[in-house]
Amino acid sequence: MNLQKPLIRQIAADKAGEPFTVDRSSFRERIALVAAAAAAEAEDVDRAARFPQKAIEAARAQKLLGVQIPREFGGEGASIFEVADMCYALGRACSSTGMIFAMHQTKVACLVRHGVGSAYHEALMRRVASEQMLLASSTTEGQNGGNIRFSAAAVERSGAEISLVRNATVISYGAEADGIVSIARRANDAAGSDQVLLAMTRDQYTLERSLEWETLGMRGTCSAGFELKFTGSSAQIFPEGYDRIHAQTMTPVAHLCWSSVWAGIAAASVERAQAFIRKAARGAGGQMPPGAAHFNAAKMTLSKLRAVITANLDHYAAHEHDERALSSLDFQSAINLLKVEASELAVETVMSAMRACGLAGYRNDGEFSVGRLLRDVLSSPIMINNERILSNIASATLMSAVPATLRD
Ligand SMILES: Cc1cc2nc3c(=O)[nH]c(=O)nc-3n(C[C@H](O)[C@H](O)[C@H](O)COP(=O)(O)OP(=O)(O)OC[C@H]3O[C@@H](n4cnc5c(N)ncnc54)[C@H](O)[C@@H]3O)c2cc1C
Numbered sequence: 001m002n003l004q005k006p007l008i009r010q011i012a013a014d015k016a017g018e019p020f021t022v023d024r025s026s027f028r029e030r031i032a033l034v035a036a037a038a039a040a041e042a043e044d045v046d047r048a049a050r051f052p053q054k055a056i057e058a059a060r061a062q063k064l065l066g067v068q069i070p071r072e073f074g075g076e077g078a079s080i081f082e083v084a085d086m087c088y089a090l091g092r093a094c095s096s097t098g099m100i101f102a103m104h105q106t107k108v109a110c111l112v113r114h115g116v117g118s119a120y121h122e123a124l125m126r127r128v129a130s131e132q133m134l135l136a137s138s139t140t141e142g143q144n145g146g147n148i149r150f151s152a153a154a155v156e157r158s159g160a161e162i163s164l165v166r167n168a169t170v171i172s173y174g175a176e177a178d179g180i181v182s183i184a185r186r187a188n189d190a191a192g193s194d195q196v197l198l199a200m201t202r203d204q205y206t207l208e209r210s211l212e213w214e215t216l217g218m219r220g221t222c223s224a225g226f227e228l229k230f231t232g233s234s235a236q237i238f239p240e241g242y243d244r245i246h247a248q249t250m251t252p253v254a255h256l257c258w259s260s261v262w263a264g265i266a267a268a269s270v271e272r273a274q275a276f277i278r279k280a281a282r283g284a285g286g287q288m289p290p291g292a293a294h295f296n297a298a299k300m301t302l303s304k305l306r307a308v309i310t311a312n313l314d315h316y317a318a319h320e321h322d323e324r325a326l327s328s329l330d331f332q333s334a335i336n337l338l339k340v341e342a343s344e345l346a347v348e349t350v351m352s353a354m355r356a357c358g359l360a361g362y363r364n365d366g367e368f369s370v371g372r373l374l375r376d377v378l379s380s381p382i383m384i385n386n387e388r389i390l391s392n393i394a395s396a397t398l399m400s401a402v403p404a405t406l407r408d
Pocket of ligand 1: 136137139145171173379384
């Protein structure tokens with residue numbers, strides 16, 4: 001595989017001042033290279049709970065951190081389908097790398113969809129594309145858990161200068177990121193639900209570690225807790241209120257990208273179970289081992305998982321510039337249910353794969369071990385707890401109509 005080919009073509013076109021049409025076929029080649037780097041260090045990343053440095057460097061070398069940014073701002077205008085496929089490919093290779101990429105792309109999506117027209121955010125888009133900056137996310141605060149639509153810390157204003165001090169319970173790869181996109185209460189006298197989104201770069205904040213990250217899985221996301229102290233300009237606040245950004249971009253893109261990562265983890269477990277069953281069948285002269293039924297169960301839930309993600313991708317892509325459709329009860333319930341369904345199906349798939357492999361899957365060593373994948377995927381129902389989501393959308397799901405046809 002030739003790593004550099006697509007990039008060289010792009011650089012040559014830029015130099016010649018020719019319009020460059022994005023070669024979308026290169027995305028697959030480029031993400032495969034990043035996935036190979038991620039897979040090579042996945043075991044060690046998990047064992048040491050360390051940041052997947054080589055994988056993220058490979059993503060930078062392949063210019064994939066800015067891939068979603070429109071060409072006019074220096075990116076390649078990748079679609080949500082393409083970004084989700086990249087998340088899937090990375091999830092198969094290393095869950096933590098996949099999740100870091102997914103979280104970064106969600107922040108970039110906020111810039112792309114809500115930053116155009118704002119000089120600060122347009123300039124930041126250009127920097128993400130040219131410098132391949134990695135953006136982290138700060139939504140969880142204090143004891144507030146996954147209640148993202150409520151902020152305690154408020155933006156303090158002094159003329160055009162603003163500041164924020166936030167008890168950020170979890171910021172994945174906070175220490176390694178080049179910037180953070182954070183929610184905050186609009187002002188000291190604003191209600192907790194009156195929130196803004198702001199983008200900040202590393203030179204503008206300090207992070208003091210308040211909680212370590214010694215966890216069961218997703219260890220390479222390095223999701224420690226920090227006290228975040230930021231000083232910057234009011235121009236860094238996104239022009240639109242967070243309520244709209246949350247409904248139109250943050251939730252849909254996060255749920256689509258996270259689900260794609262979890263599907264990748266599930267696919268990796270199915271691959272291991274398949275290899276195990278094949279080997280066992282060969283060893284028994286073609287006789288299927290008893291675990292084959294669990295392998296089929298894993299294949300079935302993986303198919304459901306892929307179907308639910310692709311249906312939601314189609315739905316989102318069809319309405320991504322239609323604010324009314326995105327704010328509708330139907331869309332909001334569907335995109336929230338996606339997260340719940342995808343996480344449950346991913347866990348079920350990995351569990352079935354482990355049972356298919358039996359002891360060989362339960363072991364932490366050996367080619368059929370499913371342990372790391374199971375530990376990683378168990379983060380999915382709690383990453384914004386499914387119970388919280390289900391109780392939040394209970395009234396909306398009651399009000400949305402039952403579909404009259406299969407394709408409604
Ligand atoms: C791998 C990983 C990476 C993360 N990265 C980041 C990051 O980069 N930035 C960031 O800001 N956050 C991050 N988070 C945090 C995440 O976004 C959620 O805030 C967090 O997982 C919720 O934590 P919690 O379970 O303590 O809180 P809660 O949501 O408060 O849940 C606590 C318990 O209460 C239950 N519960 C909550 N609400 C209800 C309800 N209405 N009905 C019934 N039961 C309910 C839950 O099921 C759970 O059992 C990350 C989390 C994970 C797992």
